[in-house]
Amino acid sequence: MIACACTIAGSDSGGGAGIQADLKTFQGAGVYGTSVITAVTAQNTVGVYQIEALTPTIISAQLNAIQADFPIQAYKTGMLFDATIIKQVAKQLDTQNMPIVVDPVMIAKGGASLLQLEAIEALKTNLLPIATICTPNLPEAEIISGIEITDDQSLQQAAKKILELGVQTVIMKGGHATGTQASDTVFSVNESPYRLSTPRYETKHTHGTGCTFSAAITAHLAQGMSVKPAIIEAKKFIDRAIFDSLNLGHGHGPTNHFAYKKSGGVVDVQLLS
Template structure:
């Protein structure tokens, strides 16, 4: 009888909010992580009531429940990478930061602060706590232009504006920053990767003519976390994450799902679960 061979899999933990319509939050994260070939796990931080037309309400999750979720996962499956999304209270910021202070894997933080309609989703004191406690733990943060504007305290609308605030963002404590250009009003969308001690890297893509972009930020951050989990460098993970989102948007451009901004097609070309033989 041949010896049985056991295998490990790359694991990614999503710490984020809920989306019952399936396009954003932990639903988008799980789809993305799975499509890239990693094993997805979830910690629920909040219960937004939302669909493709917007966020209707947000119900809080008991902070003790979030801490217990984290402890339960970590005692059993240690994540290779973590994606953090919606963190909507100072107490929750403290709980997550304290729990992850000695974490040895990679952390991608998508600072969810502004809704698609332009409304701030969290209070100023929570934003301050995020900058002070979570940014220093992150290998990379992935703000869009609305979130960058909140972080720097002034409108950031054009590529030149993004370049002008680059140093300010990198000085906020994270190891790297990806300024996402998805909201630029141009046919070519430019995102900028900033890393300490390195020249800025520019990534360009053509704007896709579609309204199906719901959950694109959640998808990108979880894609980057997934590529980091399989051992890619931050630059390669970012480039591949952006390419994944572009193809997912392209694959959904003619779909009709919901009455508003529809979701991405996360399974445009899914991978099998990646495995490695144990030593």
């Protein structure tokens, strides 16, 4: 039977991020994808023009329908928008004995806020304690931890704060950093930290990279991989998605969700302890 995964996130009308990116990623990784839409956005590669959140009732009904009929083997959350939605989703996922990947989506590539400020506390107290993996970029990690990240020491301190919230593994993504390498540092409760590095490419077409990376992790967990191999394989997925650009749109264009399968997953990822 094919592995099944579920994404709980917002809809991106431009198709580069959110539900659309997650489902493309699941497909590219060989996993059947289901979805729970939390909000509808009017957006493209240039910006987000309008957001309308769905009610917790219909969000809950979507999740109930999926859980009643599909053998979901991993869940991913993306844009949850407000505290009420976060609490509802966390309540229903807490009953599932499955991996949960939390992408703490807060700001769109163009700068629009995708998470209300009062929802951050709900994220920390309701969702992260039940998460298997959390995948913040550096600005998100600073907001969650309350620590300004300026060097490796503060990176470790911020990661420790996030782990203390109950999440089992936190991936501190390095996309907002500088240098010739795109390096993500992984901190876990029961494992020594390690760093994954691939070349940093000069491109503006990076819309939805966080969604795609976390969805790839979710897909590989659904296929039965353990955490570390799933993260490594997801790093390969996002490397190819950025490298093999589609060159679409007038702003921050989408990544290429077909590239990983086309490459056969052959990517050189540096693993550093």
